[in-house]
Amino acid sequence: MSHTLDQSRPTPRDAATTTPRRALRREVQALRALAVGLVVAFHFWPGRLPGGYVGVDVFFVISGFLITGHLLREAETTGRVRLGRFWARRARRLLPAAYLVIAVSAAATLLLVPPILWQQWFREILGATLYAENWVLAADAVDYLAAETDPSPVQHYWSLSAEEQFYLVWPLLVLLATLGAARAGRSARGVTAAVLGVASVASFGYSLWLTTENPSSVYFVTTTRAWQFGAGALLALALARQRRRLLGDAWRTAVSWAGLAAVVACALVYDAETPFPGTAALVPVLGTAAVIWAGTPSGPLSPAPLFTWRPVQHAGEISYALYLWHWPAIVLAPFALRHEPGLAERVALLAGVVLLSVATKRFVEDPARFSDRWGLQRTGRALGLTAAGAAVLALAAGCAWGVAAHQTKKQEELAQRLVQDGPACFGAAAMDPEEPCENRGLERTVVPSPEAVGEDKADYPGCWVDVDEHELKDCTFGPVADADVPHVVLVGDSHARAMMPALVGLAAQGRISLTAHVKSACAWSTGVVDSDPEGEQARTCERWRDRLAPWLVRHAAETDLVVTTAYQGKLTGGADQQAREMAAAWRPVADRGVPVVALSDNPSHPREPARCLGEVTRAEADRCASPRRQVLPEHQTLAAAAGSVPGASYVDLTDFYCRDGTCPAVIGGVNVYRDAHHLTTTYTKTMAPYLLRELRRAGALD
Numbered sequence: 173m174s175h176t177l178d179q180s181r182p183t184p185r186d187a188a189t190t191t192p193r194r195a196l197r198r199e200v201q202a203l204r205a206l207a208v209g210l211v212v213a214f215h216f217w218p219g220r221l222p223g224g225y226v227g228v229d230v231f232f233v234i235s236g237f238l239i240t241g242h243l244l245r246e247a248e249t250t251g252r253v254r255l256g257r258f259w260a261r262r263a264r265r266l267l268p269a270a271y272l273v274i275a276v277s278a279a280a281t282l283l284l285v286p287p288i289l290w291q292q293w294f295r296e297i298l299g300a301t302l303y304a305e306n307w308v309l310a311a312d313a314v315d316y317l318a319a320e321t322d323p324s325p326v327q328h329y330w331s332l333s334a335e336e337q338f339y340l341v342w343p344l345l346v347l348l349a350t351l352g353a354a355r356a357g358r359s360a361r362g363v364t365a366a367v368l369g370v371a372s373v374a375s376f377g378y379s380l381w382l383t384t385e386n387p388s389s390v391y392f393v394t395t396t397r398a399w400q401f402g403a404g405a406l407l408a409l410a411l412a413r414q415r416r417r418l419l420g421d422a423w424r425t426a427v428s429w430a431g432l433a434a435v436v437a438c439a440l441v442y443d444a445e446t447p448f449p450g451t452a453a454l455v456p457v458l459g460t461a462a463v464i465w466a467g468t469p470s471g472p473l474s475p476a477p478l479f480t481w482r483p484v485q486h487a488g489e490i491s492y493a494l495y496l497w498h499w500p501a502i503v504l505a506p507f508a509l510r511h512e513p514g515l516a517e518r519v520a521l522l523a524g525v526v527l528l529s530v531a532t533k534r535f536v537e538d539p540a541r542f543s544d545r546w547g548l549q550r551t552g553r554a555l556g557l558t559a560a561g562a563a564v565l566a567l568a569a570g571c572a573w574g575v576a577a578h579q580t581k582k583q584e585e586l587a588q589r590l591v592q593d594g595p596a597c598f599g600a601a602a603m604d605p606e607e608p609c610e611n612r613g614l615e616r617t618v619v620p621s622p623e624a625v626g627e628d629k630a631d632y633p634g635c636w637v638d639v640d641e642h643e644l645k646d647c648t649f650g651p652v653a654d655a656d657v658p659h660v661v662l663v664g665d666s667h668a669r670a671m672m673p674a675l676v677g678l679a680a681q682g683r684i685s686l687t688a689h690v691k692s693a694c695a696w697s698t699g700v701v702d703s704d705p706e707g708e709q710a711r712t713c714e715r716w717r718d719r720l721a722p723w724l725v726r727h728a729a730e731t732d733l734v735v736t737t738a739y740q741g742k743l744t745g746g747a748d749q750q751a752r753e754m755a756a757a758w759r760p761v762a763d764r765g766v767p768v769v770a771l772s773d774n775p776s777h778p779r780e781p782a783r784c785l786g787e788v789t790r791a792e793a794d795r796c797a798s799p800r801r802q803v804l805p806e807h808q809t810l811a812a813a814a815g816s817v818p819g820a821s822y823v824d825l826t827d828f829y830c831r832d833g834t835c836p837a838v839i840g841g842v843n844v845y846r847d848a849h850h851l852t853t854t855y856t857k858t859m860a861p862y863l864l865r866e867l868r869r870a871g872a873l874d
Contacts, residue, residue, distance in 0.1 A: 198468045199428070200234055201488030202479040203460060206432070207231050208491040210439045212498045212525075215328075216518055223442025226456040228331045229400055229449070230435060233460040235335055236342075236404025240368070243343055244409065247350040247360055253343055260554035262339050266492070268540040269532050270332060271561050273496040274300055277325040278569060280500070284507040286786035287623035291576035293324040298569040300329035301562055303336040310389035313639070322783075325500035334394045338401045345371060365409045372402025383450035386640045387708045396449060400457050407461050421469040428466035428475050434459030447708075493529035493537065501525050576623065583624035587854040590619055590841070599858025602840030603828045614841030618793060620854060622786035625843050628852040630672045637691035640708060642715035644723060649686040650679025658732040658873050662688045663696045663720065667739040667773060670851040674860040675735070683864060684873070689723075691716050695738035699745060699753030721760065728764040733873060737771040739849065740805045747807035754813035755820075762819035769870055770810040771863075772824045775803035776849035781837030796837035800830045821870045828859060 207230035214224025247253050278297050281290065299308035309330050345367055353363035375398035382390040390396050438456045446452050468476045478484060487494070501521055505513050513521060539545070590598060597611035620628045635647035651657045662668055662675060669690040679686040694713035695701055701713055724734065736758075743750045758768045777798050784796035804826065814822040829835050829844070837844060842855045867873045 197464075198476070198479040198485070199463055199466070200238070202475075202484050203230055203234055203463055203488075204491040205484045205487035206435065207234075208494050209487065210435075211495060212522070214439070215499060215502055216522060221439050222444065223439045223446065225448075226435060226438045226442060226453075229453055229456045230460045231331070232335070232338075232397060232400040233404040233407075233457055233464070235338065236401035237408045237461075237464055238404070239339065239342065240346065240405035241408035243346045244361065244364060247346060247364075253347040253350065255343055255347065256551045256555065258343055259339070260551040260558075262336075263558040264540050264549075264554050265537070266332075266336070267558050267561065269493055269496055269536050270329075271301070271565055272532070272536055273500060274326060274329075274565055274569075277500045277504070278565075278572070280504050280507075281325065282572070284504060286783065287576065287579075288625065288782055288786040289322055289324075290623060291573060291580055292626070293326075294569050294573035294576060296324040296329075297326050298566055298573055300326035300333070301565040301569055303329075303333040306330035306333040306337075306392040306394060310392040313388035323503060325503040327503075328495070328499040330392050334392070334397050335401075337394045338398065342401065342405070361409060365406065368402055368405050368409070372399040372406065375399035375402060379449050379453070380451065383447050384708065387447065388639055390450075391448060400449070400453065403457050403461055404464070407464060411465065421471045421474065424466040424469035425471055425474045427462050428469060429473075431459040431462030431466065432475065434462070490526070490529040490533050493532040494525065497525050497528050497532070498522075579621070580624040580627050583620040584627065587619045587628065587842075591854060591857050595841075597840050599840045599842040599855055600828050600862055601858060603831060604862060605827045609840075611840070616790040617841030618785060618790050618838050618843050619841060620843050620852065622782045622843065625782045625846045625852060628843070628846050628854055629850065630669050630853050630856065632669065632672055632676075632688070632690075635672070635688045635690055636669060637689075637694075637716055639692040640712060641691075642712040642719070644689060644716070644719050647688045649676050649688075650684060651682055652685040652687070654685065657682060657685050659685045659687070659730055660873075661724070661727070661731050661734045662686060662690065662736070663724070663734055664690055664736045664738050665693055665695045665701070665742065666690070666850060668696075668735075668737050670774070670856055671735070671737060671771065671859075671863070673853045673856040674863045677857055677860040678864055687727075689720055693739075693742055695743060695754070696720075696736045696757050697738070697743070697750070697754045698756045699743065699750060701742050701744065717757070721757070724761045724766075725764065728761060728766050731761075731766050733867070734758075734761055734766055734768045735771065735867070736768065737773055737810065739776070740773045740809055741776050741849065743809060747809055747812065750809040751812035751816065754809065755816045758813065758817050758820055762817050765819070767871070768814070768817065768820040769867060770814045770820065770822050772808065772810060772822070772826055773805065774825075774849070774851055775800075775829050775835045776805075777803050777835075777845065778848070780848045781845045782843060782847070785837055785843065793838040794836070797834045798837075800833050800835055803835050804830070823866045823870055825859070825863070825866065828862060 207227035210221065210224040210227035210230075212224075213221045214227070218224075243253055243258070274297060278294070281293050281297070285293065296305060296308055299305040305326060309327065346364055349364040349367040350360045352367075353360040356363070375395055379390065379396035379399060382393065382396050435456050438452075438459070442448070442452065468474070468479050470476060501524070505517070505521055509517065595611065595614065597609035597614065602609050602611070602614075632647070635645055637643070637645060652659065660675060662672065669688070672686075672688055672690070675684065675686050675688075678684050691713065693701055693709055694716055696717075698717075700710055724731070738754075740750075745753070754770075762768050775798065781796050781798070785793060788795050808822075811822040811824070814820040829839075839855065840858070842858060843852055844855045846852045864873070
């Protein structure tokens, strides 16, 4: 990922203005090999090396050290920093291989991947092309450390994006510091150290704060990572130009081994639950800095033989290409093989990636860096070709994204028309146990289509409390001020939110008025929902509940009914404990005479039904059904909780999801699930009249 400028060979054109090529730092190359090895192992076998993601932090420190050292040497030697030349050399070094991998990933997406993934993937491909992938992922609040469903083949470009943004901003800081030092008659090194130190401390403080406040996006944000580059930069400033040693080889050997041990220990001990970057990132950052500071000491116990071992040095040389290729190979292999690769296939895949990386360095990276073909060594030409390449890739990715988005929009409009027109047996009507219904005209209908289903969600941003939020939101629908219209309060997590389209539809018809209090991964209970009781998700859920409970009691007089449901797969503890904790939350409301209705949880599939639908013809949609026993929980926690609270009742909607022992992916022409366990808005809307009927039967509505 990070490679020093001063290792580039000077061309005849640059010979008069370029300092002699500096000696290759063996410990830095070894650190590159270690870093890419950790990342690749983490991605190929995440269970074996759960903290291997710290390899990215090692790369960041190396970048800060090498780039700052180069910039400072240029500033002290020439009195200036030639930004255009700097950026051109970065472009020659990084972009040809990066854009090659993006182009191959885009082509493979079109050839191998079902259209259901195109919109998100090409959006990320566009972000990677423009080196803004980290901000795309931060905006989407993707958990990079968790087992994501269908991550894109360019998701790993988040770190390259952060690094490129560093290359854009950092030289400007060095230049400003150098100019300021010249005007003030002070040392350029001292002023630069002060400027970069302040920037690094500010970034570290922001990282600590955001790790707590917004853990879902903090991992990607450049401003929370700048201090890691800054740590390397300050190390470069601290080391004397001639690298005079204050300690002997024995101490340097100890420091070097300690630094290596710190990085490896993090890779073994850290996992997806470790708050990161925050304070946890200090260990791999300081460990990397220690190894660089120690250099390559001599002596019988020195790590020098390891550092200079040819396989290690060679791994460092191909580390950039290896980082680029390994992730698309992992992501795309299951689509090419039509199954998840086994151990032997993964080993073969890794070997292929290594060979591809060697070829990329030999035939793409080195020619772009050292050849003067097409005038690449000229600053203007290099930047111009870079801009042209970026424009072509961005245009292609943008067009593909736009086409996919257009198809999604058309599917949304089609679904809305069908819901409004209400053809016979459409959606939930086909499952009504009281009036069996069949419409053969809908047999080949699937709306929304598999490629558009991900966007068919109950959004309602004014109601939704996200994972990092804990404030109640004022969210009402329908004739709230009309005392003759029953007022319903919906409470719960994302499965409760999935029922909102049905209830909002009833509110629009004037059948009810509605207030919704829904929060990510936060069921209406007193128990811990998230598996990590100290995690941000659990903490914000507890704070939100602390506000919700008195609100429900305070508004009991104007509430005619509280409706709730929950994703049982997210609850912790045994079935009895879950029921007790739910009942404890409901009882204060029921004690004030407000009926509580618990809706049965919908099926949760082991694989996204829409993915299956994207791989079969519409006539074969039945192949994507799941056995009822596999997708419904053995114990109905919601039913047990309702049975233990006077004034509470349970409404079982399972017959609208499953029939004859199976739970279809398509019901009455409607695509039922937008992912593995969330209902589509289209299907929920078709449930509205039946939900109203069941609530009335439960005695909850007049």
